[in-house]
Amino acid sequence: MFQETFAAELATHVGSRVEVATDNNLVDGILSTVTPNLVLVIEVNSGYGYGENTTLYLSVDAINFVRFPVAA
Amino acid sequence: MALTNRQKYLLQLTNQLSQNLIASNNTNTNANDAEVRNNVSVDLPGFDFNAGFNFDFDTETEAPAEPTPTPDSTTLRDVLMDLVNEQVEVTTPFGPVTGTLIAVKSDYIVLIDADGSQVLVRMENIELVSNL
Structure with missing residues (x-):
């Protein structure tokens, strides 16, 4: 049901809405790319105005948890 | 002598x-x-x-010193394995995550939180586990 590793499981959710928590940040966006060491998230809620989709690279090692919110 | x-x-x-x-x-x-x-x-x-x-x-x-009881679970992973299908709270440096533990994999666990969202928590960053 679930992949054996965290990165492999994340890779099955590419294109999904995610909330990624690191020690000091919570990134809300669309999961774009997953490699064994890096996660690319297109942030949709940066709070800096319209049309400002920021691309963020997160180290897999820095991630505390990833939440996949259910659609409202 | x-x-x-x-x-x-x-x-x-x-x-x-x-x-x-x-x-x-x-x-x-x-x-x-x-x-x-x-x-x-x-x-x-x-x-x-x-x-x-x-x-x-x-x-x-x-009185002779009593030996310290050793728990059956020796690793955090063992503890989590015993808590599958239970309501748990895991604490990470970011903060606590609460939900039903549904899977324990090699380097992460899967929780379903109160609103039904799936949460993948990296085992390496779990600081504390408690059974609710």
């Missing part, structure tokens, strides 16, 4: 002497009592009274 009659007699006298000293100090404070016990000594010129014996004058018997 066998003791001569004279040595046995001296040993008996010494035991009586130490017991009398301790008994007469029972009404004193524990500190005084310990001091008396620590200070009891017999000086017999030309006679090695100790002769390889260990005289323990301590009247209190100490």
